[in-house]
Amino acid sequence: MKRKLNNDKTILRVAIYVRVSTEQQAEDGDSIRDQLNSCETYIKAHENMILAGEYIDGGISGQKTKREDFQKLLSDVRANLIDLIIFTRLDRWFRSLRHYLNTQEVLDKHNVSWTAIRQPFFDTSTAQGRTFVNTSMAFAELEAQNASERIKGVFKDKVSHSEAISGRTPIGYSIVDKHLVPDKDAPIVVAIFEHYQAHSSMGETLRYMQDAFGIVRSRSSLKRMLQNKKYIGIFRDNESYCEPIITKELFYDVQRLLKLNIKTCKNRHDYIFSGLIRCVDCGYVMSAASNHNHYVRKSGEEVDHFYSVYRCHANRLHRCVNNKVFFESSIEKELLKRVRPELEQYICDYKLETAPVVQNKARIHKLQTKLSKLKELYLNELITLEEFRTDKADFEYQIEELQKEEQKPVKDLSSLEEFLKLDFENIYSSFTAPEKRRVWRSIIKEIQVNHHKNINIVFL
Structure with missing residues (x-):
């Protein structure tokens, strides 16, 4: 609450707000110390003012509201601990008109005023003053955005010349x-x-x-x-x-x-196909879980059986029709049975599909030779200008189309072909779960399943 002096003057609880951006900290007249000294001197020059607190944000842009001390200041405003906020210049307070207007609404609600002590012409107590402040804030925001664009331009130029844009470097x-x-x-x-x-x-x-x-x-x-x-x-x-x-x-x-976002559960169980199995019905990667069966044999021996399964997570949220449970052991058997013939077929089909792309270089060279001969025919006046233009456009179009096909990336199938040379079916059972997981991830992009329990293997 505001107090009064003996001469009936109201005592104002004044908060000092100071902000500097990183590139401005070394500028004359803009340092934290200079701003604090100016604001403290201002308070001492007014006998009806007492210091309520100092709020300092260093190295933060005025276009941001997520400033630590600025948020503390607003909290104290809402707690009715402040009557007046002072700062040196308007651009120390804000450089974004939208953020300024939102904050001003909070200040008005709690009857808090502010003053830019080096710019006393700013006055929020009148309609004309508010209009002037709003206009000034718009220009301040424009200035900040222009500065940002200039900095971005400098960085872009540095990157284009392969120059480092900061002193921080990645390891190595x-x-x-x-x-x-x-x-x-x-x-x-x-x-x-x-x-x-x-x-x-x-x-x-x-x-x-x-x-x-x-x-x-x-x-x-x-x-x-x-x-x-x-x-x-x-x-x-x-x-x-x-x-x-x-x-x-x-x-x-x-x-x-x-x-694949492979995560290990709390009991550190290794799921062989974690992150690989995708439900075709909804598009989500299926969740892995461990089930546990405890039973007693006729001999009286107690047996604990653990096994891994995969379920559609979206089905639990009633967003997918796939309510089937896929046993890890069943998927393993299916893959071991199908992976070799399907991988051989995949490699064969891919080579046939990309064969024309490999031959395009020879075709392009042949067309470029025809273009050169066509130019000679025209220069020797053996064909008309119209014939030259028509044939030239046709050859250039064919070259352009072939170059588009040539730009398509061609996969390196050597790792898949090397995999087929391995006798993995006979040694697979000797692998640990992490080793099995690495084997499948080296050749498979994902395993697609649906509510009919169909399984489709998608290779890398």
């Missing part, structure tokens, strides 16, 4: 002459990617990093590392931003495994 890289170059830790990066590819486990990879290299990371930090395209030399629109540390084949295989 150092900055030399403004460019990222692999350093002595580059082999560690390769080892981490290969370890994740082999185990498909975030937890296992985190333990490996700590035990082998003393690197402690969070799960989210490791995921960001594994998704960082700089490791294959790509950043934003620059396909040759820096020297790659790992191959594209390894990188994109790791991305495939990350999308």
